[in-house]
Amino acid sequence: MELEAEALLQEARENIEAARTYRRELQHRLKGLHLARQQIKDSAALTREVLEQHFNDLKGTLRKLLDERLLSLLQEVDAIEQESIKPLDECQKLIEHGVGTADELLQEGESAIRDAKEQNSDKLCNFTKKALHIQLDSLPEVPSLVDVPCLSAQLDDSLLTIVRSQIFDHGTVASRPPVQIEELIEKPGAILVRWCKVDEDFLPQDYRLQYRKSTASHFEDVYVGSDTEFIVLHIDPNVDYQFRVCARGDGRQEWSPWSVSQIGRSTLVPHEWTPGLEGxxxxxxxxxxxxxxxxxxxxxxxxxxxxxxxxxxxxxxxxxxxxxxxxxxxxxxxxxxxxxxxxxxxxxxxxxxxxxxxxxxxxxxxxxxxxxxxxxxxxxxxxxxxxxxxxxxxxxxxxxxxxxxxxxxxxxxxxxxxxxxxxxxxxxxxxxxxxxxx
CATH class of the missing domain: 2.60.120.920 (SPRY domain)
Structure with missing residues (x-):
């Protein structure tokens, strides 16, 4: 009976320990699940912020460009108007001067006729000479309406179609970055970083690797090239470093979104040469x-x-x-x-x-x-x-x-x-x- 009780007690202890291990593993998985959920939420919030900022910048830039183009066209209308009106103003001054001269001549002619009735022919003679001198048969030429500018604006509505098509295709949202860090291998005073593409449709031309100490606020470039691995040197031992990588598609200028950052450290003592040798x-x-x-x-x-x-x-x-x-x-x-x-x-x-x-x-x-x-x-x-x-x-x-x-x-x-x-x-x-x- 004692042996049986001892066996049951031992089995109970093992079950308790198994339950503790099981609970610990479940809690670890819950933590992993929380981190996964947090990554989705954080990346979604950041993506929203990036999209809103980008499109607000686009709207501001487009509004500025449209205002500048409108001002340029209005200035062009003003210039054409002023240049076209100038000869008409000169012609108008010439005609108005002629009308004034004709009015004076009419008054003098009517006065000369009245005086001629009173047997005063000298004034009538002077009027006739003056009329011959003015050349009453010479009239200034006024341009016809077809010969003067008629301003208009030519606006191609296809621009809206092109812009609409470009805007509808502008930007994409990806659920995952096209490249991810695959492996971090510690080396003496260094870490070997390996990465791979996870989007089969993405054709990478170059990769860009960045890193930072866990205590630093900014990432810095450490490699740009076509290789899929790189040894990051000058790593302090037993210090956490964050790594991330992105890629540039074939024939494109912009970089892809960053991969999920990975934390690595090297526990290996850096290799050092012995100091003090004179040579x-x-x-x-x-x-x-x-x-x-x-x-x-x-x-x-x-x-x-x-x-x-x-x-x-x-x-x-x-x-x-x-x-x-x-x-x-x-x-x-x-x-x-x-x-x-x-x-x-x-x-x-x-x-x-x-x-x-x-x-x-x-x-x-x-x-x-x-x-x-x-x-x-x-x-x-x-x-x-x-x-x-x-x-x-x-x-x-x-x-x-x-x-x-x-x-x-x-x-x-x-x-x-x-x-x-x-x-x-x-x-x-x-x-x-x-x-x-x-």
Whole structure:
């Protein structure tokens, strides 16, 4: 009976714990549902605001353009009217002057006739001479109505049809952005952002990626181009960053709506070069090394063994200098300050001419020569992890893949003992080489 009671009690405890887990999962889903609902409401409110602002701006601009066009046409009517009236005014002045002259002549003629009846012919003679001088048969020409302007306005009603058609087709409302962020992958001091299009009818020409710290108020552009992934560098560890992406359709100027923003962070310690080596100058974040013109050379190592198997280590060559056969970029088990190159034991590296060295021995396979802008990547995986592999003193085989300029070499690197992490390093004999590591 006691065993049965204990079993029932244990089953009850398990059911209670299962119920707690079930409730916790349901509450988590309710929170997710709330966030989804809030996203719909917030995006709908923002879309309404954008539409209203846009169409209010359009109406204001159209009203201003129509008023300006109306004023221009009215000014044109005024100019034509004034220019056309001017010769008519001159003709009117000429005729009115003639009428005045004719009135004076009539008065003089009538007076001369009255005086002639009284046997005074001198006044009549003077009048006759004056009438001959005025040329009463010469009349000014008045233009006919068909020869003077008759103003009118030509207004094409098809404009309304065109504008109506353009307005009815102007703007669209989409339930989802055409592109979305697909994946955020943490890197040492960086985050790899991958995105994809989700609208099959959308033909992207370019993408635009923005990011901001969670404490910042504004997003900033970090990438514009045709690729669908980008590594965002200079990421502070254990800090949340927001990312969003949009796209520009083929042949269009405007950008699409932004994707739903995603939050990512990197918990991995940023890769840093060791400061203080005389032959190299470092950037403020110590992830860029420049070989200066100092005569002191040697290998510049990482500050700590921050490269772990399973990660991708990338060296991007920003600028190049004169090459030397001892130049090297690669990884190693330990720092050896008495060596002037990584072409040694317990190290794998690539020379600037593309030669690959494993434990100091050159391989037959070779990569392209390093040029400005080249990215050399190292991917290392342990291939024989057994129960005793992690023990001190036990050997380990690592599968190494080195890629550069769309070429890669793959080989096994055998070490005589297990190491949890690796250093990285570089060595250049001549100045001008600048290498970014991430």
């Amino acid at each position: 190299y100058s470092l950037s403020s974040r110590r992830n860029i090394a420049l070989r200066n013109d100092s005569q002191v050379g040697g290998v510049l190592y990482s500050k700590a063994p921050t490269y772990y198997c399973g990660q991708t280590l990338t060296f991007r060559v920003e600028t190049v200098g004169q090459t030397d056969r001892k130049d090297s970029i690669g990884v190693c088990v330990e720092q050896q300050h008495d060596c002037d190159s990584l072409q040694r034991d317990k190290a794998v590296c690539v020379s600037t001419n593309g030669a690959v060295f494993v434990n100091g021995k050159e391989m037959t396979n070779q990569l392209p020569a390093v040029t400005s802008g080249s990215a050399v990547t190292f991917d290392i995986e342990a291939v024989n992890l057994g129960p005793s592999t992690h023990n001190e003193g036990s050997s380990i085989k690592l599968r190494v893949t080195i890629s550069s300029n769309n070429r890669e070499v793959v080989f096994d690197w055998v070490l005589d003992q297990w190491c949890h992490s690796l250093y990285f390093g570089c060595s250049f004999s001549y100045p001008g080489w600048k290498v970014l590591v991430f």
